[in-house]
Amino acid sequence: MSPARALDPKLFDETMVGVALFAGPEPRLVYVNAAHIRMLGPRTVGLPARDAFPEPGAAEFLTVLDEVIATGRPRQLTDTRTPEPELPYLARYFLYSCTPVTLPDDVAGVLVVAMDNTAGTIALQRYEALVSAVSQMVWVMHSDGSMEEIVPGWQALTGEPWHGQADQGWFEHIHPRDRDRLVEAWRTAAAQTRPGVFHGTFRVRVADGSYRHMATRCAPIIRDGRAEEWIAATVDVERTWRADLGDRLVARVAEVSGGSLREAFAALTEVVVPELADACLILLLARDSWPLPENATVTVRRVASTTRQDLPAPPALRGQSITVTDTVREVLEARAARTFEVPPGGPVPPGLVPTVTEEWLTNSGANSLTLIPLVVDDLVLGYAATSTNGDTPAPAPADVERLREVLHQAQRPIRMVLELQQARRTALRLQRAHLTRLPLVAGASLAARYEPASSVTEIGGDWYDAIVHPDGTLGLDIGDVAGHDLTAAAAMGQMRSMLRGLAWNRGPDSTPATVLAMLDDAAEGLDVAPFTTVVHAHLQRRRAGTWLMTWSNAGHPPPLLIPARDRPRFLTGDRADPPLCVAPGVARTTHTHTLTEGDTVLYYTDGLIETPTAALDDGQRRLASAAQRHRDENLPDLLRHLQDLSDDRDDTAMIAFRAGPAD
Numbered sequence: 158m159s160p161a162r163a164l165d166p167k168l169f170d171e172t173m174v175g176v177a178l179f180a181g182p183e184p185r186l187v188y189v190n191a192a193h194i195r196m197l198g199p200r201t202v203g204l205p206a207r208d209a210f211p212e213p214g215a216a217e218f219l220t221v222l223d224e225v226i227a228t229g230r231p232r233q234l235t236d237t238r239t240p241e242p243e244l245p246y247l248a249r250y251f252l253y254s255c256t257p258v259t260l261p262d263d264v265a266g267v268l269v270v271a272m273d274n275t276a277g278t279i280a281l282q283r284y285e286a287l288v289s290a291v292s293q294m295v296w297v298m299h300s301d302g303s304m305e306e307i308v309p310g311w312q313a314l315t316g317e318p319w320h321g322q323a324d325q326g327w328f329e330h331i332h333p334r335d336r337d338r339l340v341e342a343w344r345t346a347a348a349q350t351r352p353g354v355f356h357g358t359f360r361v362r363v364a365d366g367s368y369r370h371m372a373t374r375c376a377p378i379i380r381d382g383r384a385e386e387w388i389a390a391t392v393d394v395e396r397t398w399r400a401d402l403g404d405r406l407v408a409r410v411a412e413v414s415g416g417s418l419r420e421a422f423a424a425l426t427e428v429v430v431p432e433l434a435d436a437c438l439i440l441l442l443a444r445d446s447w448p449l450p451e452n453a454t455v456t457v458r459r460v461a462s463t464t465r466q467d468l469p470a471p472p473a474l475r476g477q478s479i480t481v482t483d484t485v486r487e488v489l490e491a492r493a494a495r496t497f498e499v500p501p502g503g504p505v506p507p508g509l510v511p512t513v514t515e516e517w518l519t520n521s522g523a524n525s526l527t528l529i530p531l532v533v534d535d536l537v538l539g540y541a542a543t544s545t546n547g548d549t550p551a552p553a554p555a556d557v558e559r560l561r562e563v564l565h566q567a568q569r570p571i572r573m574v575l576e577l578q579q580a581r582r583t584a585l586r587l588q589r590a591h592l593t594r595l596p597l598v599a600g601a602s603l604a605a606r607y608e609p610a611s612s613v614t615e616i617g618g619d620w621y622d623a624i625v626h627p628d629g630t631l632g633l634d635i636g637d638v639a640g641h642d643l644t645a646a647a648a649m650g651q652m653r654s655m656l657r658g659l660a661w662n663r664g665p666d667s668t669p670a671t672v673l674a675m676l677d678d679a680a681e682g683l684d685v686a687p688f689t690t691v692v693h694a695h696l697q698r699r700r701a702g703t704w705l706m707t708w709s710n711a712g713h714p715p716p717l718l719i720p721a722r723d724r725p726r727f728l729t730g731d732r733a734d735p736p737l738c739v740a741p742g743v744a745r746t747t748h749t750h751t752l753t754e755g756d757t758v759l760y761y762t763d764g765l766i767e768t769p770t771a772a773l774d775d776g777q778r779r780l781a782s783a784a785q786r787h788r789d790e791n792l793p794d795l796l797r798h799l800q801d802l803s804d805d806r807d808d809t810a811m812i813a814f815r816a817g818p819a820d
Contacts, residue, residue: 164258164268175271179206180264184226187266196251196273200572214238219248221255221663225267226229231256249275294391298375300384332360332368333548352377352384358394367555370398399559400454402432403566410570419460421574426463426541431523433560434543434552434680436471437463438502438514438522439531441539442481448537449489455481457539459511468521468546469496472513482508485528489537494529494557499544510542518544524552529561533572596810598627600698604792605812607798608765619762619810620653629698630665635713635812636691636758648686652737655679656693669693670745673737677711681741689737692716692760696752704752704816709745712736714763714773719788721755728758741809757792757815759784764807765799776802 166188169176175193177200177568179186186209189200200209214236221232232255239248252274260266294310303321311319311327320327331339339359346355355375360368364615373391377384407430410421422439429437440457449455459477464470481489485508488495498505505526510518518526523544530540541564545551549633552560595603605621622634634656638649663672673693680686694708694716707727708716712735715727752758766776779802787798792813803809816820 164260164266166260169573177269177271178258178260178266179222179226179269180260180266182226182265184222184267185209187260193271196271214802216626220252221253222267222269225257226265227257229257242413242747244685247519249273250277251275288603291610293549294389296389296391298387300386300388307388312368312391314363316362330362332362335359346375347384347387352379355387358398362550365553365555367553367559368550369393369395372523387396399563402428403563406558406563406567407570410567411573416788420572420581421567422461423461425564425571426461429541429543429560429563430463431465433556433563435468435546435549436462436523436544438471438510438520438542439512439539440477440479440542441531442537449486457481457485459514462514464521465546469517472517477511477513479508479511484508485540489530489540492530492537494527494561496525496527496557497746498551499525514542518546522547524549527552527557527560529557529564531564531571533568533575538571574705583679592620592810593624594620595623596631599629600702600817601631601696601704602792602815602817603813604796605810606796606800607791608803608808610804610806610808618649619647619764619808621760621812622653623812624657624659624661626661628665631696631814632660632665633694633696633760633812633814634660634690634761635711635809635810637762639688648689649660652676652680652689652691655685656691660693665695665697668747669695669707670734670747673709673711673734674743674745677737677741677743677745680738686738688739690714691737694758694760699751702754702816702818703792704756705750706750706758707747709747710734711745712739714728714766714777717759717761717784718750719757719759719784721753721757725784725788727777727781750812752816754816754818757788757795757813759799759811759813761799761811762807762809764809765803765811767807768804769806 164178166178168426169188169190172190175194175196176188176190177186177193178188183205185205186200186202188202202209206222207451208488210219217234218236221234225232228646229744231767234253234255236251236253237248237669238251250273252272254270254272256268256270258266258268272798294306294314295308297305299305304327305320305321306319311317315330317330328336329414339357342357343355346352354377356373358370358372361371363369370393372394373389375387375389378386378388406425409428418441422441426437426439431458438459439461440459443458444454446455456478459474461684462471466541484506490642495507499505499518503515503522505515505518505523507515509515509528521544525545527543529541529543531540542558567611587697592607595605603623605623607619607621618638618640620634620636622632624632626632634653636649636652636656638645638652640648656672659672659675659679673691676691680689690711692708692710692713694706697705697707699705708730710716710730710733712733715729717725718728719725728748728750730746732746734745761780763773767773768776780799783799783802784795787795790798791814796811798811799811800809
C-alpha cells in the first residue's frame with residue numbers, strides 16, 4: 158500500500174473517543190490521543206505494548222491485540238476498571254474495538270478505539286436487576302426467529318431447557334386452546350406499519366404437567382423504520398388470573414341470585430367454560446337427600462350445562478336424572494374431586510352422568526371427565542362434571558384443584574339463592590293458604606289463577622277472594638300489597654282476612670265503598686301494611702238473567718269488561734280513589750254496572766300488564782286485545798291465555814266472573 162493511502166495518526170488528535178496505534182509484529186505503541194490519556198491514563202509512546210500497558214487487568218487486551226496482528230481480523234472486548242477494590246460502585250466500563258490497519262511505510266498495525274461505556278453498562282445492569290426482580294423471564298426475539306433468554310426462567314418454570322426457536326419445543330408448551338389466538342395476535346402486531354407493544358395472556362404447561370397463566374409484553378426495537386427485534390418480559394399471573402376469575406364468577410352468579418338455583422348454576426357453568434374446561438354440567442341431588450341415606454335410592458338431576466363453542470350442542474335438559482351410583486356416592490361423601498380417563502372413542506365410565514350425556518361425551522371426543530362435589534356450608538348439593546375434549550390435555554392434579562377452588566368461591570351467592578328459595582317456599586305456602594277455593598254460584602261461572610314470579614326475590618303480595626252471602630250475593634276481591642318479600646306475604650294474609658271478615662260481617666247491604674273505608678281505617682290503625690291496592694265487588698243476580706255489579710276501587714288496575722257482543726273495555730268508574738293506607742278517612746266511591754248473559758268481568762293484578770320497558774297503557778291495550786281473541790273460550794282457558802301476557806317478573810292473580818243463562 159502506498160504511503161499516500163496509509164493511516165495518518167494525526168487524524169485522531171481531536172476526536173472524542175480514545176485512540177491508540179500499535180505498529181509491527183511485536184507490537185509497539187506508536188500513538189495515543191488526548192482522549193485516550195484522559196480515559197486510561199498517560200502511556201509512553203515507543204514502548205512494546207506489554208510495557209506500555211503493564212497493569213494486571215490489561216492481559217486480555219494484550220492477548221486480543223496479538224490475535225488481531227496474527228489473523229488480520231478485527232475484534233472487540235470489554236474491560237472493567239475499579240480504582241479501589243473496596244469501592245466496586247466506582248468501577249468504569251470500557252469497550253475496545255481493535256482493527257488491523259496499514260501505517261506509513263507499509264507497516265502493519267492495529268488501531269484501537271476505546272469508548273467509555275460506564276453509563277450504558279450501569280443502566281443495563283440496573284434494568285436486568287429490575288426485570289429479574291419482577292419478571293419470570295426476559296427474552297429477545299430476533300428478526301430471523303431465533304430467541305435469546307436474557308433473564309432465565311424457562312427451565313425453572315417448565316423443567317425443560319430453553320429452546321432458541323419458537324418451533325423447537327417452546328410452542329408445544331402453550332395450551333392447545335391458546336395457540337391459534339396467540340399466533341394470530343402476534344402476526345397482527347408484527348404486521349403493523351408502526352408496530353406497537355404486543356401483550357397477551359396464555360397458559361404454559363409447567364414442570365408438574367399442569368398449566369399456569371403467563372402474561373407477556375413485547376416491545377419492538379425499531380431500526381430504519383422496521384422492527385428488527387422484540388424484547389419481551391413474561392410474568393406468572395396465575396394468582397391474579399384466579400382472583401379475577403373468582404370475582405367474575407361471584408359477580409355473574411350474583412347477577413342471577415334473584416332467580417332460580419338452575420339459573421345460578423347455569424351462570425356458573427358459563428364462567429367455567431372455556432376458561433377451565435371444555436364442558437361443564439351441574440347435577441343436583443333431589444331435595445333433602447343429604448346426607449345420603451344408606452339403603453334408599455337417590456337421584457341427581459342435570460340442571461345446567463355449557464360447552465365450548467366449537468363442540469356439538471349439549472343434549473336438552475329433559476329426562477336428565479340418574480341414580481347415584483357407588484362411585485358417585487364415594488365422591489360426594491369424600492367431598493373430593495376425582496378425574497376419570499376416557500379412552501379414544503369411549504366409552505365413558507358408566508353411572509357418572511346421564512346416558513344422553515355419556516353419548517355426547519363420546520361423540521365430542523372427550524378424553525377425561527372430572528367430578529367435583531358442590532358444597533355450601535356443610536350441605537352437599539350435588540356435583541359438577543367437567544370434561545376435556547379433543548386435543549385439550551386432561552387436567553393435572555393442580556388443574557383440578559384450581560377448578561375446585563374456583564367453584565368453591567361460588568358458595569356465597571349460591572347460599573343466597575338457597576336462602577331466598579327457602580323464603581320463597583314459605584311465602585308461597587302462606588300465599589296459597591290464603592287463595593280461596595272458589596264457591597259454586599248459580600247462574601254464573603267463576604275461575605281464578607295465581608302465578609308466582611320467576612324470580613325467587615319476587616314473592617307474595619297478590620291475592621284474590623270470593624264469598625257467597627246467605628242471600629246469594631257474590632263478593633269478589635282482588636288485591637296487591639306493596640313489597641316482594643315474606644313481610645309482604647304476611648301483610649297480604651292480614652289484609653285479605655280483614656277484608657273477608659268485614660265483608661261477611663257487614664253483609665251485602667253495605668256498599669263496597671263502605672267496606673273498603675272500614676278496611677282502610679283498620680289497616681291504618683293496626684299498622685298492617687304500608688300500601689295496598691284492592692277492588693271489592695258485589696254481584697247480585699237480577700231477573701231475566703242479568704247481574705248488578707257494584708264495586709269500589711282503591712288504586713287498583715280497573716276491572717276489564719268482556720261483553721258477549723261488544724269489544725272489551727275497562728271499567729274505570731266515575732272517580733279514581735287512592736290506595737289504602739295512604740289517605741285514611743277519604744271518601745270512597747261505589748260504581749255500578751249491569752251484566753247480561755255471556756258478559757265476563759276480569760279482575761287482575763298489575764303483574765299481568767306491567768313490564769319494565771312498556772307503559773301501563775300499553776299493557777292494558779295488550780290485555781284487551783288478547784281478551785277479544787279468546788273471549789269465547791271457557792274461563793280457565795281464557796285465564797291461561799291471558800297469563801301469557803306476563804313477563805313473569807312479578808306474581809299475578811286473576812279472578813273472572815261470567816254471567817250465565819237466565820235459567
